[in-house]
Amino acid sequence: MTLPLEFYQRSNVLTIARELLGKHVCTHLDGELTTGRIVETEAYRHEGDPSITLHLQRKARQAQALYQAGGQAYLYAVYRIHTLFNITTHDAAHPDAVLIRAIEPLAGLEVMLRRRGLATVARNLTAGPGVLSQALGLTPALNGELLIGPRIWLADAGEPIDPENVVASSRVGLAYAGQEAVALPWRFRLKNSQWTSPAK
DNA sequence: CTAAGGATTAACT
């Protein structure tokens, strides 16, 4: 079933990041349906996280989505090439979000292959925050889209996640924000998935 | 207006 807005609007983004593992993310764009199982997430919490402040300065316009109630897609381009898929959480006073770093492709494989320009389903189809967005057809134009359909939504697959199977580790790509930001163990992934991102 | 740079990736040496 589709996750309700209440799921995203709870106050603890770290809890939400953990619970998103194993959920299914679905997009229905241009009449084409694609679905994937979330296997890696990363939490960005305003409180105590220096990287958020820097990011808000740099991405002021698109980041307005972060100042809405939770449950929206926050999409923006980085490094001239890639779109990153975030999910906003909490309420309008707290710009917290969860970055989806990797998924396991489930449905619409041929659509994903075409969008990625690949011939066969392999790990690099959806393992990584930039390529995952591309496979799902997500672009910055969809920034602010509500995650309750009809174009983008998440579904509870009824799959209970064993806490033993969740690994917490430090985040990547934040050297510019200083050691304090990098050290926070706010990246979560499923231990036994072969679809998690290759980044350290 | 032009220039610079980012929560990255793939194709190189």
Next chain:
DNA sequence: GTTAATCCTTAGT
């Protein structure tokens, strides 16, 4: 390990 890719926003002529 190094580097090019070439979008979108901000900062600077």
